[in-house]
Amino acid sequence: MPSYKLTYFNVRGRAELIRLLFATGGIPYEDVRIGRDKWPELKPKTPMGQIPILEVDGQVYCQSMAIARFVAREAGLLGESSSDQARADMLLDGGAEVGELLKEVVLEKDASKRAEKKKEFSEKSLPHFLTLYEGFANDSGHFVGESLTWADISFFNMMDFLTAEFPSALDGYDKLSKVIENVKSNPGIAKWLKERPVTDH
């Protein structure tokens, strides 16, 4: 079995999806978390001056989604057919767009601008996104086919961040709530959720 070493800051951020996928697949890996003071030293040794990075038997890979897709494949969570896999990719990409909008809200320093952005997000972008995705989920609470894929896990991860700002976001979205339930009750994930370091983002 290859050795996997994931390096990131001690936050969930752009590494958490990867950690969730390792957990779902029951794949052992080294979960290295560095302090911000160690980053300047490491930065030039990375392919693109960014983390997370994944080392696989010494070969270094960057870009969180590229890494996540690789781990999803190793864990059998990519989707079965090529069109299933594309559907998962598509839903992930759409989710990432909303994730970026959420980031803009959260990172806004000016208090009144932040309140404005938060209001617009919660009244326009968020309901639009959730209604769309409620339509993408099926009655059994999956986005692709009838079993768990990384599309479900990625949605769960995003909602994890989102519900910190908007706790009741999923009220009334039955199928999406079922997706969350399915992900949380996966044994590997349930264990990780209990054990993972608690960080503010």
Next chain:
Amino acid sequence: MAPKYRLVYFNVRGRAELTRLLFAAAGVEYQDERFEFGSEQWKELKPKTPMGQMPLLYVDDVTLCQSLTIARYVARATGLAGRSPLDEARADMIVDGLADLEKKLLAIFNEKDEEKKGELQKDLAGSFLPQFLGNYEKLASAEGFFIGDSMTWADIAFFNTLGWVTPMDPAVLDGFNNLAKVVDNVQSQPGVARWLKERPLTKM
């Protein structure tokens, strides 16, 4: 039976050109449907699409949106994605990294204030690009490939994105020999070479 592909986008290179280049490189036929901006056809089609966006790829009974999903799907279908999971991960990494450069290019393109635009261009040429291209130079081989010893969508994606930089800065790859070789390999690939000659000339 070979699948039937229909790609739908505006009449620009934009977010569809990578996919068009992949089809060209692979010698795979497809319908290259283009709408003009503000067309009635797009207004009518928009609510019937997965996310109200283009580009779209229709393959048999599957409808895909999200430009990178479409490109990756075509790359996989045409054998341009990489030959192993780790090769695919490396290709994904190269392609995803290009998004940082594309974001900067888009900001420049969208900036209406000429002075601000000039500043952004200066920052791109003086600070961002040297670092970015320096990283990418190390990832490309002397033979001009990002993955192994043959062309993948990572090479083609790099070529495509550079196509938005070279009009601003034709000598941008001076000193980056591996990257220059990547570009050379891609543009001289027969399918790509033909497409570059035949494709509609559009502003973006």
